[in-house]
Amino acid sequence: MWIKILLVEDNPADADLLAELLEVSVGVEWELVSVEFLHEAIAQLCKQPFDVVLLDLSLPDSRGLETLTRLREVAPDVPMVVMTGLDDEAIALESVRLGAQDYIVKGQITTQLLVRTIRYAIERSQTFQMLRESERRFRAIFDSSFQLTKLLTPEGIVLEVNETTLDFAGLRSEGIVGRPMWEMAIWAQSPQVSEQLQCAIGKASRGEFFRSEIDLLGKSGQIMTVDFSLKPVKNETGQVLLLIAEARDISDRKRAEAEILKALAREKELSETAS
Numbered sequence: 001m002w003i004k005i006l007l008v009e010d011n012p013a014d015a016d017l018l019a020e021l022l023e024v025s026v027g028v029e030w031e032l033v034s035v036e037f038l039h040e041a042i043a044q045l046c047k048q049p050f051d052v053v054l055l056d057l058s059l060p061d062s063r064g065l066e067t068l069t070r071l072r073e074v075a076p077d078v079p080m081v082v083m084t085g086l087d088d089e090a091i092a093l094e095s096v097r098l099g100a101q102d103y104i105v106k107g108q109i110t111t112q113l114l115v116r117t118i119r120y121a122i123e124r125s126q127t128f129q130m131l132r133e134s135e136r137r138f139r140a141i142f143d144s145s146f147q148l149t150k151l152l153t154p155e156g157i158v159l160e161v162n163e164t165t166l167d168f169a170g171l172r173s174e175g176i177v178g179r180p181m182w183e184m185a186i187w188a189q190s191p192q193v194s195e196q197l198q199c200a201i202g203k204a205s206r207g208e209f210f211r212s213e214i215d216l217l218g219k220s221g222q223i224m225t226v227d228f229s230l231k232p233v234k235n236e237t238g239q240v241l242l243l244i245a246e247a248r249d250i251s252d253r254k255r256a257e258a259e260i261l262k263a264l265a266r267e268k269e270l271s272e273t274a275s
Contacts, residue, residue: 002029003118006050008071009083010036010059014106018054021111028115038062038070045075052118053080055100057091065095072099079125081117101125148226148247154205154240156181156198168224168249181245186216204230204243213250225254 005022009015015034022030033050035041038061041053053075057067068082082103084092092103101121104113142149143163151160158176166173169186176184181201182194193214200210211229226247232240 002031003051003122004031004049005033005118006041006044006053007032007034008036008038008041008053008059009034009056011056014056014083018109018114021109021114025111025115036060038067041071042074045071045078050075050078052121053078054083054118055080056083057088057095065091065098068095068098068100077125077129079121081121146248148249150176150181150245152181152201152243152245154232154243156201156205156243158184159242165247200228200230201243204232205240207232207234207238207240213254214247216247222251224249224251226250 007015007018009018019032019034022032033044035044036059038059041055044050045053053071055068055071057064059067062070068080071080076099079101080099082092082095082100083106084095084103085106089105092105095103101124102117104117142160145162145164147162148165148168149162150158150165152158158179158181161173161176166176169176169184171185181187182197187194187197193216196212196214200212204210209229209231211227213225214228215223215225217223227250228247229245231244231246233242233244234240
């Protein structure tokens, strides 16, 4: 295994100690690039790729959490391990919240701890990147669907809503996410429809699939007919984790069916008159 490290440390003694600890490690090959200033670290990250950064927050040209923030702006996908003193644990924890993968305390670093921390930071960063990529793919598919789609808690609280739904309702996600689905304007056009939805959510939360044609209020103020369904998503024990609510606008089809029925009725009427 080959790992390329950028060490950002202005104390030569600490830098030498870290280099010695890496030299005696077993099973890993290291390439260590050491710099003392933040601007040098930025230049290195812009010039070549690194697998991980070991970062001292107190440098001659930058101090504290700003050091991490500025470096992450340059290399947001490179895992960073913050090195702190014994009395800086609060800052170290805050650095993890701001995006560092981990931290180690100077004076307590051993070869085993250093290697394990670096490996963990790299693996954790790769996992987060895969999750972000998976989320991007999900969002692209979710938003491009022609269906009006929402993800709900089993209680009917909206977790996610796609762009098709927002466009249909003429709403923004901020006014929908985190609220009960039946409070959306498109459902609140009549107490009966709102009641019907709450009943359907109750059934779906108990594991039942629900499907029905329902009239909703579109953003233009027109009543639109949709083919609506609620699908429960269960875990391996059968517990309902969330609900997928989908609706497809079938207003044109319903209008066409109504016209056909009218035409048939007129044809029947003419036929009876002629006879």
